[in-house]
Amino acid sequence: xxxxxxxxxxxxxxxxxxxxxxxxxxxxxxxxxxxxxxxxxxxxxxxxxxxxxxxxxxxxxxxxxxxxxxxxxxxxxxxxxxxxxxxxxxxxxxxxxxxxxxxxxxxxxxxxxxxxxxxxxxxxxxxxxxxxxxxxxxxxxxxxxxxxxxxxxxxxxxxxxxxxxxxxxxxxxxxxxxxxxxxxxxxxxxxxxxxxxxxxxxxxxxxxxxxxxxxxxxxxxxxxxxxxxxxxxxxxxxxxxxxxxxxxxxxxxxxxxxxxxxxxxxxxxxxxxxxxxxxxxxxxxxxxxxxxxxxxxxxxxxxxxxxxxxxxxxxxxxxxxxxxxxxxxxxxxxxxxxxxxxxxxxxxxxxxxxxxxxxxxxxxxxxxxxxxxxxxxxxxxxxxxxxxxxxxxxxxx
Numbered sequence: 001x002x003x004x005x006x007x008x009x010x011x012x013x014x015x016x017x018x019x020x021x022x023x024x025x026x027x028x029x030x031x032x033x034x035x036x037x038x039x040x041x042x043x044x045x046x047x048x049x050x051x052x053x054x055x056x057x058x059x060x061x062x063x064x065x066x067x068x069x070x071x072x073x074x075x076x077x078x079x080x081x082x083x084x085x086x087x088x089x090x091x092x093x094x095x096x097x098x099x100x101x102x103x104x105x106x107x108x109x110x111x112x113x114x115x116x117x118x119x120x121x122x123x124x125x126x127x128x129x130x131x132x133x134x135x136x137x138x139x140x141x142x143x144x145x146x147x148x149x150x151x152x153x154x155x156x157x158x159x160x161x162x163x164x165x166x167x168x169x170x171x172x173x174x175x176x177x178x179x180x181x182x183x184x185x186x187x188x189x190x191x192x193x194x195x196x197x198x199x200x201x202x203x204x205x206x207x208x209x210x211x212x213x214x215x216x217x218x219x220x221x222x223x224x225x226x227x228x229x230x231x232x233x234x235x236x237x238x239x240x241x242x243x244x245x246x247x248x249x250x251x252x253x254x255x256x257x258x259x260x261x262x263x264x265x266x267x268x269x270x271x272x273x274x275x276x277x278x279x280x281x282x283x284x285x286x287x288x289x290x291x292x293x294x295x296x297x298x299x300x301x302x303x304x305x306x307x308x309x310x311x312x313x314x315x316x317x318x319x320x321x322x323x324x325x326x327x328x329x330x331x332x333x334x335x336x337x338x339x340x341x342x343x344x345x346x347x348x349x350x351x352x353x354x355x356x357x358x359x360x361x362x363x364x365x366x367x368x369x370x371x372x373x374x375x376x377x378x379x380x381x382x383x384x385x386x387x388x389x390x391x392x393x394x395x396x397x
Contacts, residue, residue: 054277066113068133068222070190089246096120136238143223149212199232280329
């Protein structure tokens with residue numbers, strides 16, 4: 001019988017230690033994989049949540065574009081955006097993305113709800129401009145009311161909606177005369193008293209220049225901005241510019257040469273307010289679907305409305321659908337992952353994948369593997385890339 005006082009031999013201790021070390025190594029490696037995978041999943045979930053919130057803001061603005069936008073501003077005099085590119089990180093400065101180029105000021109007949117700079121931005125992305133009273137980032141911009149003619153004085157009718165605009169607040173508004181011209185199309189004419197500003201502070205009694213004069217007149221009142229600046233409106237609507245920019249605020253987890261998708265509002269007075277809505281954005285493409293022959297069906301797709309042929313009126317009549325495609329990184333780098341590529345020449349399609357042989361283009365942008373390598377570096381396939389799609393059928397034109 002073995003003497004219990006003898007203990008363990010050196011060989012037994014070495015073997016036990018070796019087994020313990022192997023087990024701990026396996027556990028440690030498994031734990032590291034779990035932590036790494038968990039971190040990747042958490043970051044991917046954060047990206048998805050951020051994307052959903054930011055893109056919901058974009059979708060809402062796309063739907064609201066055109067709301068409260070006058071159809072005619074024949075006598076108006078106003079200024080919009082000044083010169084100066086908002087985008088950072090462009091090697092050539094992105095001169096085609098100058099906000100000034102997307103102004104709609106007289107002598108144009110009317111401002112356009114959608115303006116697009118095709119491949120004018122960072123990484124060759126599109127530059128999107130939306131206009132309408134409801135595009136502003138304040139509660140007043142979502143409010144409205146209307147005025148009726150009365151022999152005893154103007155009658156302010158409530159909108160009976162959640163965003164009812166009530167007189168007495170002094171909010172800065174515009175007044176639009178709605179009517180039928182020659183028995184056909186409704187005209188939304190901006191009311192601007194001769195020699196005076198089109199801005200109205202919504203208080204009672206209303207200035208006589210802004211009230212209906214004849215029986216049957218219908219005046220719509222659209223809120224634009226709160227009265228917190230002390231000066232009139234710079235232009236008779238609100239404006240937001242969407243673009244990708246590469247500045248100092250880009251997260252360290254983002255792939256090289258990706259940027260941040262911004263919504264930038266143009267304030268009345270000329271300043272801009274910046275709202276980052278999506279990190280690690282690589283591309284933004286806008287595709288618009290038109291009905292050019294009036295048969296109710298889309299017969300033409302274009303990445304940019306023809307600025308010469310399509311006036312504001314033509315845009316209202318022909319635009320049936322607008323789609324926004326955004327390429328963004330999901331999560332952080334994962335060197336154990338390789339982004340799947342089935343076709344080296346069409347590695348990632350940011351846009352409508354439909355190929356039009358007659359035009360020889362894909363609507364949006366096609367990234368080849370070589371393009372992605374040149375733009376985002378040799379580790380580009382170690383990122384999970386996702387194309388977000390926002391589809392809207394305009395209702396407020």
